[in-house]
Amino acid sequence: MGVSSVSSVVDTLRLTAEEAAGLVERKEVTGAELHRAYLDAAAERDPELHCYLRLVDEPNGDGVPVALKDVISTHGIETTAGSKILAGYVPQFDSTVAARCKAAGLPIIGKTNTDEFAMGSSTENSAYGPTRNPWDPERVPGGSGGGSAAAVSAGLAPWALGSDTGGSIKQPSALCGNVGLRPTYGTVSRYGIVAFASSLDQVGPVAKNVRDCALLYSLIAGRDERDSTTVELPEPVRLPEGEDLSGLRIGVPKELNEAEGIEPGVTTAVQNAIELARSLGAEVGECELPRSVEYGLACYYLIAPAEASSNLARYDGVRYGLRVDGESYREMVERTRDVGFGDEPKRRIMLGTYALSAGYFDAFYGQAQKVRTVIAREHAAAFERFDVLVSPTSPTVAFKLGEKAANPLAMYLSDLLTIPSCMAGLPGLNVPCGLSEGLPVGLQLIGPQFSENTLFRTGHALEQAIGFDPVPERLR
Amino acid sequence: MTWQPVVGLEIHVQLKTRTKMFCRCANGFGGGENTQTCPVCLALPGALPVPNRIALEWTLKLGLALGCEIPKRAVFARKNYFYPDSPKGYQISQYDLPSCVNGRMLVPSSAGDHEVGIVRAHLEEDAAKTVHVGGRTGRIGGAEHSLVDFNRVGTPLVEIVTGPDIHSSEDARRFLQLLRQTIVELGISDAEMEKGTLRVDANVSVRPAGSAELRTRCELKNMNSFRFVAQGIDAEVARQIAVYEAGGEVVQETYDFDASSGALTARRSKEEADDYRYFPEPDLVPVEPPAELVERLRGELPELPSVRIRRLERELDLDRALVLVTGGLDRLYEATVAAGAEPLPVANLIANRLATSAGDAVDASQLALLVGARDRIPRAVLDDALSHIDEPGFEAAPYLAQEAVSDTGELEPVIARIIDANPGQVAAYRGGKEGLLGFFVGQVLKETGGKANARVVSELVRERLGA
Numbered sequence: 050m051g052v053s054s055v056s057s058v059v060d061t062l063r064l065t066a067e068e069a070a071g072l073v074e075r076k077e078v079t080g081a082e083l084h085r086a087y088l089d090a091a092a093e094r095d096p097e098l099h100c101y102l103r104l105v106d107e108p109n110g111d112g113v114p115v116a117l118k119d120v121i122s123t124h125g126i127e128t129t130a131g132s133k134i135l136a137g138y139v140p141q142f143d144s145t146v147a148a149r150c151k152a153a154g155l156p157i158i159g160k161t162n163t164d165e166f167a168m169g170s171s172t173e174n175s176a177y178g179p180t181r182n183p184w185d186p187e188r189v190p191g192g193s194g195g196g197s198a199a200a201v202s203a204g205l206a207p208w209a210l211g212s213d214t215g216g217s218i219k220q221p222s223a224l225c226g227n228v229g230l231r232p233t234y235g236t237v238s239r240y241g242i243v244a245f246a247s248s249l250d251q252v253g254p255v256a257k258n259v260r261d262c263a264l265l266y267s268l269i270a271g272r273d274e275r276d277s278t279t280v281e282l283p284e285p286v287r288l289p290e291g292e293d294l295s296g297l298r299i300g301v302p303k304e305l306n307e308a309e310g311i312e313p314g315v316t317t318a319v320q321n322a323i324e325l326a327r328s329l330g331a332e333v334g335e336c337e338l339p340r341s342v343e344y345g346l347a348c349y350y351l352i353a354p355a356e357a358s359s360n361l362a363r364y365d366g367v368r369y370g371l372r373v374d375g376e377s378y379r380e381m382v383e384r385t386r387d388v389g390f391g392d393e394p395k396r397r398i399m400l401g402t403y404a405l406s407a408g409y410f411d412a413f414y415g416q417a418q419k420v421r422t423v424i425a426r427e428h429a430a431a432f433e434r435f436d437v438l439v440s441p442t443s444p445t446v447a448f449k450l451g452e453k454a455a456n457p458l459a460m461y462l463s464d465l466l467t468i469p470s471c472m473a474g475l476p477g478l479n480v481p482c483g484l485s486e487g488l489p490v491g492l493q494l495i496g497p498q499f500s501e502n503t504l505f506r507t508g509h510a511l512e513q514a515i516g517f518d519p520v521p522e523r524l525r
Numbered sequence: 526m527t528w529q530p531v532v533g534l535e536i537h538v539q540l541k542t543r544t545k546m547f548c549r550c551a552n553g554f555g556g557g558e559n560t561q562t563c564p565v566c567l568a569l570p571g572a573l574p575v576p577n578r579i580a581l582e583w584t585l586k587l588g589l590a591l592g593c594e595i596p597k598r599a600v601f602a603r604k605n606y607f608y609p610d611s612p613k614g615y616q617i618s619q620y621d622l623p624s625c626v627n628g629r630m631l632v633p634s635s636a637g638d639h640e641v642g643i644v645r646a647h648l649e650e651d652a653a654k655t656v657h658v659g660g661r662t663g664r665i666g667g668a669e670h671s672l673v674d675f676n677r678v679g680t681p682l683v684e685i686v687t688g689p690d691i692h693s694s695e696d697a698r699r700f701l702q703l704l705r706q707t708i709v710e711l712g713i714s715d716a717e718m719e720k721g722t723l724r725v726d727a728n729v730s731v732r733p734a735g736s737a738e739l740r741t742r743c744e745l746k747n748m749n750s751f752r753f754v755a756q757g758i759d760a761e762v763a764r765q766i767a768v769y770e771a772g773g774e775v776v777q778e779t780y781d782f783d784a785s786s787g788a789l790t791a792r793r794s795k796e797e798a799d800d801y802r803y804f805p806e807p808d809l810v811p812v813e814p815p816a817e818l819v820e821r822l823r824g825e826l827p828e829l830p831s832v833r834i835r836r837l838e839r840e841l842d843l844d845r846a847l848v849l850v851t852g853g854l855d856r857l858y859e860a861t862v863a864a865g866a867e868p869l870p871v872a873n874l875i876a877n878r879l880a881t882s883a884g885d886a887v888d889a890s891q892l893a894l895l896v897g898a899r900d901r902i903p904r905a906v907l908d909d910a911l912s913h914i915d916e917p918g919f920e921a922a923p924y925l926a927q928e929a930v931s932d933t934g935e936l937e938p939v940i941a942r943i944i945d946a947n948p949g950q951v952a953a954y955r956g957g958k959e960g961l962l963g964f965f966v967g968q969v970l971k972e973t974g975g976k977a978n979a980r981v982v983s984e985l986v987r988e989r990l991g992a
Contacts, residue, residue: 122571135570142564144571239808241571247807276573277809356807359603362614363568367673378665382607405605405802414804 059086062204062520066261069113069207080111080156087114087158091205094524098181100190100200101159103127108156115150115265116206118197119160120167121252122241123147130243131163131175131193134389135370144241145276146210146252146269153268158206161196165391166361167217167245169193170463173454174393181450182225184488184521188447191221191463197255198225202521208256208265212242214249215349216442216467222255222479223442223491226519228262228508229255231467233498234474235280237266238273244360246353249471257519259480259509263288266501287502289509295330297507299323300435303335304342305466305493311444314485319441322482322492325514326439326507336431336438338469341424345469348424350461351404351417352472358401361394396457425473432497437507440466442479442491470495478504481517489517527734528769530762531742532691536704537724538587538683538714539651540580545679546650547574547617552681558674566679568612573808576601580681581624583713584648585814586822587683588625590707590829591643595819599624599647601806606799609665609673610652618649618684620803624812630707632700633834635843641700642688653678689728689739694755694762701725701751702851706830709853718749725754729761731769741775745789748782757782760789840868848876853885860889866896874899878911886915894921903929905975929978933985936969936977940985943968954990962986 058078059069072078078086088104095101102119105126117123120130122140124147129135147157164174172180172195180195182188183203190199194211198221201209211218213231222229230253237252244250254265267286273279301323306316327333366372366385373388375381390398404413431438443463453460470477475495482492492511496504518525545552548565555561564572585595602620628643654677659669685704691697705723708716716723730742745761748754757780765775780789830850837846837855840862849855854875861871874896879887895910902924910924930936943965944951954961965986970977 120571122569128570130570138570140564140569140571142569142572239571240573243570244808275575277575278807355804359605359615359802359804362605362607363570363612365607365609365614367609368567368612369569378609378671379607402802405804407800407802410802410804 059083060204061087061090061207062524064204064207065257066113066207067264073111073113080154081108084108084114084156084158087204087206090203091159094183094203095205097186098183098199098203098205099178100161100180100196100203100205102129102131102162102177102196104159105157108158110151110154110156112154112156113207114158115155116159116161116197116200116209117147117150117157118194118209118211119163120212120243120245121147121160121210122243123157123160126157126160128160128243129177130167131165131177132389132391132394133176133371134364134385135243138370140241142241145238145273147241149269150210155268159200161194161200161209163196164193164393166243166357166394167193167212167214167250168357168393168397170216170220170460171448171450171453172196172221173450174391176391179450182447183524184226184447185523188449188488189224191224191443191447193217193221194255195221195225198222198227198229201225201227201255201257202519203524204520208254208261210252210265210269211255212245212250212252213471214245214251214353215471216464218253218255219442219467219477219479219491219493220463223481223493224447224489226481226489226517226521227255227257228259228481228512229253229479230262230266230501230504231471231477232266232270232501233476235278236270236282236499236501238269238276238279240273240275246356247360248356249349249353259478259505259512260288262478263501263505283499284502287505289505292510292513293330294326294507294510297326297331297437297503298435299326299331299333299507300336300431300438301333302338302342302431302438302440304338305438305440305469308342308444308465310462310465311441312446312485315441315444315446315490318483318485318490319439319492322511322515323439326511329510329514334435336435338427338431340420341427341469341473342465344420345424345472346461346465348417348420349464349468349472350400351413352421354397354401355404355414356401357394358398358405361390361398364389393457421472424469428470428473428475428495429497436496436500436503438495440493440495442467442493446485446488446490466493474498476501476504478508480508480512481519482511482515483517487522526770528731528762528766529734529736530692530694530758531689531730531732531739532697532758533689533728533742534687534691534697534700535726535728536685536701538685538708538716539722540583540681540683541714541722542577542579542583542681544577546577546580546648546681547679550679556676559676561676562678566612567675568614574617574806576809576812577681580648581812581814582818582822583681583711584624584646584683585819586711586826587685587708587713588628588646589819589823590711590826591625591628591630591646591685593625593628593643593646595625595814596622597813598622599812599814601809601812602803603806604801604803606801608652609671610655610678612653612675612678616650616652617806617809619647622811623647624814630700630703631831632696632703633831633838633843633847634696634699638831638835639696641690644686644688646683646685649682649684651677651680651682689730694758697727697758698751698755699847701754702847703830706851706853710827710830718751721749727754727758727761729758729765730775731762731765741777743775743777744779746779746781749784753782753784756787757789760787764789841872845872845876852876854879857885857887857889857892861892861896864890864893866893870899871896874911879914886917888914888919891919891921894925898925900978900980901929902927903976904970904979908975930973930976931978931981933981936973936982936985939969939972939977940965940982940989943972944989951990965990
C-alpha cells in the first residue's frame with residue numbers, strides 16, 4: 050500500500066488513537082504506515098509549530114505511535130528536558146512510562162518540546178525555541194507541555210505523554226483544545242522522568258478525547274518498584290461510555306470560578322458546560338476552597354522551587370551533559386550551570402535555595418508544607434459533599450507569544466486554578482468546553498484521590514454533549 | 526588547674542549488604558573503577574532511590590544492640606552540597622527523624638561500668654571516592670585534575686553519634702573496641718578502620734575538672750586506627766589546655782590527624798558556614814518499622830560484649846577479659862574452661878598465642894588437653910601444636926605423648942653454661958631485675974632445642990642465681 054493511499058485512510062487530524070488501533074487490528078494499515086502518516090504530518094506542519102525536538106524515523110512497535118515530552122527518558126534517544134545543559138545527553142535506560150508504552154506495542158514517534166525542566170506555562174522557556182499553538186501560531190500552546198498538546202491538536206501524534214507539576218498537562222490541553230489528565234500523585238511512576246519538583250511531578254496522557262486519554266492512562270499507571278512513591282490502582286481503569294450523569298454530585302468552588310483575571314468568554318463556556326452537566330442528570334452545588342486558592346500559588350512557588358533547587362544540583366558538568374571548563378572544580382561547575390541553565394531554572398534555583406536556607410526554612414518551606422496539608426483537608430471536606438469539582442482550567446485562552454514572557458508573575462498566574470489540586474495530590478482532567486474568541490476553553494474536573502474513573506465518566510459525558518471539534522479551525 | 530577532656534565520637538560504619546543503599550548495584554570491593562554503577566548511583570536524570578530493606582533492618586539491629594529506642598517513624602532527608610563525590614548534589618541521610626535514638630553503651634572499667642550515651646544511629650549513603658592528581662596537598666584545591674570512582678557511592682552507612690561522655694583517650698579506645706566487636710558480632714560490617722569500613726571522628730573539648738560546662742570543641746578527622754584516635758585525642762587535649770593556660774580561647778575548627786608525625790593540621794577555614802539546606806527526601810516515603818519486626822530483631826541479638834566482659838571478670842581481671850572479648854576469643858575461652866582447663870592459663874594462652882581469626886576453628890576440648898599438658902611437654906612441641914590447632918580434625922594426642930626434659934642432671938650443665946656466658950645479666954638479676962629470669966629460661970630452652978621443661982628450668986635457674 051503506497052503512502053498516498055495511506056493518507057486517504059489516515060487523516061491524522063481526525064483519527065483518534067482508538068480508531069487508529071482499529072485500523073491496525075483490521076490490517077487496513079500497518080503500524081509502520083501509521084507511523085509514516087504522522088511523520089508526514091509533522092514534516093508538513095512542524096516547521097511552523099515546532100512541537101517536536103526530535104522525531105523517530107523507524108517505529109519500534111506495531112501499535113499506535115505515541116509522542117513523549119522531552120522530560121521522559123528514552124533509551125538511545127536524546128533527552129534534554131528543553132535545556133542546553135542536557136544537550137547531547139542520551140539515556141542508557143528507559144523511563145518506566147516509556148518502557149510501558151513499548152511493552153504495549155506503542156512506538157515512540159518523537160520527543161516533544163517543553164519549557165526548560167518543565168518550568169513555565171507557555172513553552173517559551175525551551176532552550177530550543179517556542180512551540181506555537183495550532184489554533185493560532187501567533188499564540189502559545191501553554192506549558193510546560195506545549196509540545197505534546199500542540200502535537201496532538203495538529204495531528205502530529207495520535208496521543209502523547211506529558212508531565213504535570215502545577216498544571217503542565219492540564220493548562221496546555223486547555224489552550225490547545227484537547228483532553229489531558231494529571232493523575233493522582235503516586236499512580237504513575239516517575240522513574241526516568243527528569244525531575245522538577247518530586248513531590249508534585251506526575252506523568253499523564255494527552256489525547257483527542259476522553260476514551261483515548263483513559264486508555265493511555267491504563268497502559269502507564271500502577272505500582273512501579275523503581276519508584277517508592279507509587280501505589281497499585283485500587284480499581285482497574287474503565288473506558289467511559291454513555292452520557293448519563295445522574296447521581297453525580299458536582300461542586301462549583303466559588304474561588305476557582307470567580308477568581309480575578311478569568312476572562313468572561315472562559316466563564317461563559319464553563320457555565321454552559323455546568324448547565325449541560327445538570328441537564329445530563331448531575332446535581333450541581335456551590336462550595337468553597339478559600340485558603341486553597343488564596344495560598345495555593347504562593348505555597349507552590351516555595352515548595353516547587355525548593356525541590357527544584359535540589360533536583361537540578363546534579364547538572365554539574367562532571368558526568369554527562371554540558372561541561373564548560375574552568376580553572377577549578379568550582380569554576381567549572383559555576384560556568385557549566387551559568388551557560389547551561391536558562392533564566393527560569395536559575396530564578397527557581399535561587400528562590401528554592403533561599404527557601405531552604407538555615408534560618409528561613411521554617412518560615413518558608415516548613416510553613417508551605419503546613420499550608421499544603423490545609424489545602425488537602427479543604428479539598429477532602431469538599432469531597433464529602435461532591436464527587437467532582439469543576440472550574441476553568443486556565444483563566445484565559447491562549448495568549449500571544451511574548452505577552453507574558455517578560456513578567457514571570459503574570460505567567461505564574463496562568464496556573465492559579467490548576468495548582469491547588471496539584472498541591473493536594475489530586476487528579477484533574479481537562480476537557481474542552483467550547484471556544485472563546487475562536488480559541489479553545491478548557492473545563493477542569495477535579496476528583497478525590499484515585500477517582501480517575503469518575504473523571505473519565507464525567508468528561509466523556511460532557512464531551513459527547515458539548516460536541517467540541519478538536520481540530521483547529523485553520524487546519525480543517 | 527586540672528582539666529578534664531570531654532570527647533564525643535561520630536562513627537561511620539559501612540554495612541556489608543549485598544547491594545547498595547538505594548540501588549541494586551553490588552556493594553563492596555572488586556571490579557575496576559566505575560564498574561559497579563547504574564543510573565541511580567550515577568544520578569542520571571530521572572533515576573530514583575529505592576531503599577535497601579536489609580540495610581534498614583541492620584540499622585535497627587545495631588540500634589537495639591546499643592540500647593536505642595526505635596521511633597515509629599524515620600524520615601530520609603536530603604543534605605545538599607556540591608562536590609564531585611556527590612553525584613546527585615545531595616546525600617540522602619536521615620536527619621531530624623533517625624531510625625535509632627537515645628541509647629547507651631556500658632564500657633566496663635576498673636572503676637565500674639562507664640556509660641556512654643548514644644544520641645542517635647542513623648542510616649545514610651556513602652559518597653564516591655575521589656583522587657586528586659597534582660597539586661601539593663592531595664586535596665581538590667590546586668589539583669591538576671580529579672578522578673572519581675563511583676563504585677563506593679551509595680554504600681549503606683550507619684552513623685553513630687555518642688554524647689560528650691568520654692573523658693580520656695583510653696576510654697575512647699575501649700569504647701571503640703567494644704563497639705567494633707558488637708558490630709562484627711552482629712554480622713553487619715567488617716568494621717575495619719584500615720579499610721575505611723569503620724571511620725571515627727572525634728569532637729574534643731576540655732573543661733576544668735569538676736565543672737559540667739561544655740566548651741568550644743574541635744573536630745578531629747582522618748584517624749585510621751584506634752591507636753591514632755587515642756593519639757589524636759591526647760594531642761588535641763594537650764593543645765587546648767595549653768591554649769587556655771596561655772589565656773587564649775579555643776576556636777572551633779576541624780583538624781586532620783597525620784599518622785606519620787602524630788601532628789594535627791587545621792583545615793583551611795571555609796569562606797562561609799556550611800548550610801546543607803536539609804529537607805525531607807520527596808522521592809522516598811517515611812520508614813515505619815512494624816513493632817513485630819523490632820521485637821523479632823531484638824530477640825535475635827547475641828549476648829553483648831560488655832555483658833560478657835562482666836561475666837569473665839568473675840574469673841579473670843578486666844584487662845584479660847577485655848582482650849578476650851574484643852578479640853572475639855571469649856567463647857573459645859569459656860568452652861575450654863568448661864572442658865576442664867584452668868581459667869588463667871587458658872586465658873593467657875588464648876590471648877597471647879592464638880590469632881583472633883583462629884578462634885572459631887579451634888576445638889576447645891583439644892585446646893583444654895594442651896593447656897593441661899603445657900608444663901609437661903616441650904615448648905617446641907606446644908608451639909607446633911598451637912600452630913596447627915585451627916586445622917580441621919586437629920588431635921592433641923600425638924603432641925601429648927612427648928615428654929619435656931625435666932631431668933636435673935641433664936639440665937644443670939646447660940644452665941651453668943648460660944650463667945657463665947652472661948655475667949652482666951647475672952649481676953643485673955641479682956641487683957633486683959628479676960624479670961631477667963625469663964631471659965635465662967629462654968636461653969636454656971633455645972640451647973635444648975625447646976625440649977626442656979620450662980617450669981623445671983625456671984626453678985633451677987632461680988635456685989642457682991639466688992645462691
